[in-house]
Amino acid sequence: MIAAAFERARSEHRSALIGYLPAGFPSATGCVRALRAMVEAGVDIVEVGLPYSDPLMDGPTIQAAVDQALSAGTGTREVLATVGEVAHSGVPVLVMTYWNPVERYGVERFANELAAAGGSGVITPDLTPEEAGPWLAACAEARLDPVLLVAPSSTDARLVKITARCRGFVYAASTMGVTGARTAVSTVAPGLVARVRKVSELPVAVGLGVSSGAQAAGVASYADGVIVGSAFVQVLLDAPDEDSGIRAVSTLAADLAEGVRRRSP
Amino acid sequence: MSSLPDETGHFGSYGGRFVPEALMAALDELEQAYADARADPSFGAELAELHRSYTGRPSPLTDATRLSRHTGGARILLKREDLNHTGSHKINNVLGQALLTRRMGKPRVIAETGAGQHGVATATAAALLGLECVVYMGEEDTVRQALNVARMRLLGADVVPVTIGSRTLKDAINEAMRDWVSTVDTTHYLLGTVAGPHPFPVMVRDFQAIVGQETRAQVMELTGGLPDAIAACVGGGSNAIGIFHEFIGDESVGLYGFEAAGDGVSTGRHAATLFAGSPGVLHGARSYLLQDADGQTAVTHSISAGLDYPGVGPEHAWLKDTGRAQYDGVTDAEAMEAFRLLCRTEGIIPAIESAHAVYGAVQLGRRLGPGTVIVVNLSGRGDKDVDTAARWFDVLDPPADTTAGAPGEQM
Numbered sequence: 318m319i320a321a322a323f324e325r326a327r328s329e330h331r332s333a334l335i336g337y338l339p340a341g342f343p344s345a346t347g348c349v350r351a352l353r354a355m356v357e358a359g360v361d362i363v364e365v366g367l368p369y370s371d372p373l374m375d376g377p378t379i380q381a382a383v384d385q386a387l388s389a390g391t392g393t394r395e396v397l398a399t400v401g402e403v404a405h406s407g408v409p410v411l412v413m414t415y416w417n418p419v420e421r422y423g424v425e426r427f428a429n430e431l432a433a434a435g436g437s438g439v440i441t442p443d444l445t446p447e448e449a450g451p452w453l454a455a456c457a458e459a460r461l462d463p464v465l466l467v468a469p470s471s472t473d474a475r476l477v478k479i480t481a482r483c484r485g486f487v488y489a490a491s492t493m494g495v496t497g498a499r500t501a502v503s504t505v506a507p508g509l510v511a512r513v514r515k516v517s518e519l520p521v522a523v524g525l526g527v528s529s530g531a532q533a534a535g536v537a538s539y540a541d542g543v544i545v546g547s548a549f550v551q552v553l554l555d556a557p558d559e560d561s562g563i564r565a566v567s568t569l570a571a572d573l574a575e576g577v578r579r580r581s582p
Numbered sequence: 583m584s585s586l587p588d589e590t591g592h593f594g595s596y597g598g599r600f601v602p603e604a605l606m607a608a609l610d611e612l613e614q615a616y617a618d619a620r621a622d623p624s625f626g627a628e629l630a631e632l633h634r635s636y637t638g639r640p641s642p643l644t645d646a647t648r649l650s651r652h653t654g655g656a657r658i659l660l661k662r663e664d665l666n667h668t669g670s671h672k673i674n675n676v677l678g679q680a681l682l683t684r685r686m687g688k689p690r691v692i693a694e695t696g697a698g699q700h701g702v703a704t705a706t707a708a709a710l711l712g713l714e715c716v717v718y719m720g721e722e723d724t725v726r727q728a729l730n731v732a733r734m735r736l737l738g739a740d741v742v743p744v745t746i747g748s749r750t751l752k753d754a755i756n757e758a759m760r761d762w763v764s765t766v767d768t769t770h771y772l773l774g775t776v777a778g779p780h781p782f783p784v785m786v787r788d789f790q791a792i793v794g795q796e797t798r799a800q801v802m803e804l805t806g807g808l809p810d811a812i813a814a815c816v817g818g819g820s821n822a823i824g825i826f827h828e829f830i831g832d833e834s835v836g837l838y839g840f841e842a843a844g845d846g847v848s849t850g851r852h853a854a855t856l857f858a859g860s861p862g863v864l865h866g867a868r869s870y871l872l873q874d875a876d877g878q879t880a881v882t883h884s885i886s887a888g889l890d891y892p893g894v895g896p897e898h899a900w901l902k903d904t905g906r907a908q909y910d911g912v913t914d915a916e917a918m919e920a921f922r923l924l925c926r927t928e929g930i931i932p933a934i935e936s937a938h939a940v941y942g943a944v945q946l947g948r949r950l951g952p953g954t955v956i957v958v959n960l961s962g963r964g965d966k967d968v969d970t971a972a973r974w975f976d977v978l979d980p981p982a983d984t985t986a987g988a989p990g991e992q993m
């Protein structure tokens with residue numbers, strides 16, 4: 318299903334747009350509504366974050382959202398339920414999760430229940446290929462796409478090792494740093510994407526820092542997918558209430574969707 | 583046994599690397615730099631000279647005869663890491679990693695700190711070697727260890743209070759990791775304990791192993807034999823591994839780690855990770871941790887900032903599972919009882935962290951019986967804790983009742 322979404326974008330001569338929110342943020346139902354609003358406004362693939370107490374890869378924006386979701390009692394079951402509700406909207410849904418909650422839930426159990434809920438894949442930002450063996454087996458069994466990350470500092474040998482273990486797409490962390498909107502999207506990302514293309518046929522999606530249609534268009538000029546997280550979280554954090562937050566998510570998603578179709582250099 | 587970890591940093595199923603890909607190149611670089619340094623005699627010589635002329639090693643072994651009256655006949659020896667420059671065992675590891683930082687050509691170090699002892703040691707080494715230094719410290723810890731915050735700032739370090747999460751050591755490690763991901767080209771993360779991704783657990787252990795090596799020679803000289811038991815407090819586990827490691831192959835030597843049981847393990851307000859936790863992944867490695875049913879890290883409590891941590895080094899997890907070491911909890915109240923006992927019997931004010939080990943050793947002595955020899959790793963001195971201890975004992979003792987040492991000596 319993930320491959321099909323990238324294929325469709327490719328046939329339309331554009332990049333795919335991938336939108337992220339943590340489950341339970343701004344509330345359990347608010348998250349589902351916001352993700353559906355993204356899809357209606359043109360997001361091709363949805364990432365549901367599993368809120369975790371120690372989000373090492375995340376900057377202050379996503380930390381704040383995750384804190385709020387955890388305080389509201391969002392656990393692994395709630396994440397799976399969120400996936401189930403968003404999967405009805407017809408786009409592929411991935412879970413983005415740090416590793417320990419998966420290990421704790423049970424590797425096979427997590428994979429099987431996510432697949433049963435309609436999930437298509439899982440992004441694991443702190444699972445290295447060296448430690449991923451049992452997880453990859455469980456994903457294969459459950460027909461889920463495992464997505465690992467590559468970074469600007471990854472050697473070519475590591476790019477081979479990592480991409481060989483990815484399905485669906487390869488997640489390229491565009492900068493050396495944590496999540497968060499940036500005024501200028503990284504200058505090293507195009508080089509990283511080019512290096513990935515030499516070793517893998519998979520689509521490459523770029524994340525970390527995109528917050529506007531113009532930035533999305535810039536990334537779309539060299540990547541198969543544009544991942545946006547903190548910017549969606551930020552408009553929800555800034556909104557005076559949930560309804561206006563969701564309207565702001567729609568507006569942002571439409572701007573980004575227009576951006577990935579523009580592909581300006 | 584001493585061949586652990588394997589080449590991928592595993593102690594059995596524990597250890598390894600669970601980190602963002604962005605850090606893998608830096609961990610590989612560190613592993614290589616450490617291997618090169620170990621093979622270079624000039625590195626070892628420079629470190630040995632710093633230990634001798636700067637830290638004041640070897641640290642003495644004190645025969646604690648008056649304390650030993652409270653153990654039912656067991657003889658307690660104190661390995662005096664509290665007498666090191668900067669006041670704890672932390673300096674042993676810091677000097678090693680600081681020299682390594684210079685070898686790697688990086689101008690900046692960052693560190694996490696709980697009690698502030700690792701932060702102070704890092705700030706000290708940074709000043710000594712001319713490195714820029716930023717220390718992350720949970721906001722709660724900056725309050726309870728205010729003296730150490732001032733020390734770090736006097737030494738020229740930038741202390742950043744961490745205001746997210748539980749505002750203690752675990753959150754300080756998160757912030758340091760976030761800094762490192764963005765600055766890895768110029769910065770070494772000078773981790774203060776035997777936790778974290780490979781190669782930290784093995785490298786920090788090696789830098790702390792000097793404690794056990796000296797202990798072996800000193801106990802042999804004093805008693806003519808090996809000790810019966812070694813006792814150490816366990817936060818992340820570095821002072822414990824440091825003194826254990828030399829004795830792992832000596833099956834007759836019991837290895838005992840004492841964790842912070844806070845208000846009591848049954849209350850849920852504690853930090854007894856090995857005693858009450860379960861296997862999982864935190865801060866880059868698989869080990870025991872305190873977590874809920876969903877794998878969210880638990881909020882911990884201890885009167886001692888340096889033990890107030892929900893994780894523990896992977897080698898300890900392996901030592902526990904194999905039965906080679908035993909781990910038990912010591913409550914806040916028990917640790918403070920031992921704190922006072924050591925003050926009154928030996929004229930030594932210990933770090934509250936180390937007081938956990940003193941309590942454990944006294945209890946152990948009563949179990950092991952007369953004639954046995956127990957070495958306690960007295961990991962640090964209590965200057966930083968005077969404020970906490972003064973308030974603690976004000977609560978327990980009305981001012982009129984301060985005349986006799988008797989209550990404190992009754993343990």
Ligand SMILES: Cc1ncc(COP(=O)(O)O)c(C=O)c1O
Nearest residue numbers: 699817818819820821888961962
């Ligand atoms: C004096 C002292 N002992 C023990 C510890 C606990 O650390 P570890 O378990 O790594 O020795 C600390 C940490 O801050 C400390 O300052």
